[in-house]
Amino acid sequence: MAYPANPNLRASTLALLSGIWTKLPAAVARARAWGADWCERSTPFIHTIDGEVVAHVGVLEIPVVIDGRAQTVAGVHAVCTAAELRGRGHMRACMEAALAWIDARHATAILWANDPAIYTRFGFASQAESIFVGPVVGGREDGVRLLARDDPADMEFLTAQLARRSPVSQRAATHEPGWLALIDLALWTTGPSLAWIPALECVVVYAVRDRFLDLYDVIGASIPSLADIAAHVGPGVDTAITYFCPDALGDHTLVAEPTVLIDQLMVRGAWPSDPQPLAFAPLGRC
Template identity: 35%
Template sequence: MSLYRFQKSFADPTLSERLFTLLETVFPGLDLSNLAKSTRAMGAPWETASTPFIRFDDDIAIAHVGVLEIPLQIMGESVTVGGIHAVATHPEYRRRGYYREIMREVLDYCDRRYETLVLTTSQPELYEPFGFRVVEEHKFIKQCDAKGNGDRLQLLNLSDSNDVKLLHRLLKTRIPVSNVVGVLPQQEKALFCVNEATRPLYYAEDLNVIICMEIEDTQLKLFDVVGTNIPTLDALLAQIPQLIKEIIVYFSPDRLNSTFQAIPHVLDEALLMVRGKFAAEGDLFMLPRSARC
C-alpha cells in the first residue's frame, strides 16, 4: 500500500481515461489521449513511465501532478532526476488548495528518491514557492555554407515495426548528445516518443544515428542526435542534401567538434526550472527537447 494518499496506480484500468479527461479539459487542443495511444502502439506506454498523484471528487479526477524518471548526464556525471509534468487542476476546483496539497506529497515522495527535480513551464510563479528556480538555457548558432552529397537520410515511419525497432534500439544504446547536459540510454522511451514521435525523425544509416531536426529554407534546427556515437557537425551536414547557411543547435554542442555562438533562449516559451542540485547551472546548455517535461 502506498504511503501517499494521492499516489495512484495505472494498474487500475480506468485511471488513464479519467486522468486524460482532466488533462484534456485543462489543456484543450493537445489531443493527449491519442498521443498516449500512439506511444502505446510504439511499445512505449506512458503508464510505465509516469507515477500519477491524483485527487478525485467521487470518480472525477480534479487535480494531478505526475513524476517521471529522466536519466541524464550532467557535467560528465550520470544522474537520475525526477521530472514533474502534467500539473493540472480542473477549472471548477481551483483556488481550494488542491494543487498545493498534492505538490507537498509529491515533493516528499521525490525527496526520498532524487537529488534533483526538473520541469518546464511558462508560469514559474506556480513552482517558486516549492523551491524551484529558473535556470537559464542557451541555443547555439553558427553560420555556414554547406550542402551534402545526395539524399542520404531516411524519414522514419513509426507505423512500420522495423522503424520502431530501430528507434528502440538506438534509444536503449544511445550515448548523451552532450557531456554538459545530455540524455543517457533510455529503458523507458515514452518521454522521447511524446516529445518527438509526432515530429520528423531522420535515420542516417551511414552514421547509425537518428536525427531530430527541422529545416526551414536554408536554416537547420538540430534538437537531438540519438545513437551509439555522436558524429561531428561536418559529418551530419554531409547527410543533408539541402543548402544550409545557418545552424541552430538546441543542446550544448560540445561533441559536434565545431564552434558556435551561445545565445540565451527559452525553448517553446517554457522556462527550465530546477529544484536541488544542478551541476550545469551557470554553464552554457539546453536540456534537449526530447527530455523536457
C-alpha cells in the same frame, strides 16, 4: 512506480488530463503503440473528490547526464486541476505529496513551465537554456533514409537506435533507453524530420528552413561531428542551430544564445552552479 491499478482511478486521471490537453489521449496512444507507456512511466499524485480525480502532478524518473555525471532526476509534468475547482489548494496538495516523494529519492527535480510563477513557491528556480548557432557547410541530401512515424518498421528501427544511443551531450542530456523520447515525439504533433544516416550510424532529428539547419537531436552509439551531419542533411544550409549542448559534436564555433523555447526550465535541488550555457534536447524534456 506507475499509474494505480484501479481502472477507475486510471481512467479518471487520464480523463482529467485529456480535458485540459485535448491532444494528449492521441499522443499517449501513439507512444503506447511505439512501446512507450505514459501510465507505466509516470507516477501520479492525485487529489480526488467523490472518487473523481480533480488534480494531478505527475513525476517521471529520468536518467540524465549533467556535467558528465550520470544520475536520475525527477521530472515533474502534467500539473493540473479541473477548471471549475481551481484556487482551492488541490494542486498544492498534489505537489506537496509529489515533492515529499521526490525528496526521499532524488537530489534534483526539473520541469518546464509555461508559467514559472506557479512553481517558485515550491522551491523551483528558473534556469536559463540556450540555443547554439554557428556556420556549417551543407551537403547533398543523399545516403539518408527518412523514417516515417506511421511506419511500424521505421519506429521499431528508431526504438532500437534509442536503446543503444549515447547521451547527445555530456553537459546536459537524457540517458534513457527511449521511452521519454518516444513520448515526446508522440506529443510533438508538428514534429521534425527523422533521418537515418548509414554512413554516420545515427538518426538525426532535424528541420531545414531555407539556409538554417535546426538540429534537435542526434541518436547514435557515438555522436558524429556537426560538419559530417550538415554534409548529409543540409542542402543549401549555411547556419546550424542546435537545440542541445553541442559539446559532443566536435564543433567549437557554435555560439550560445539564451532563449526560452516555449517553456522555461526550472530546477529544484542540486544543480551545477557554474554559469555555462546549456539546453536539453526537445526529446529529453518532460
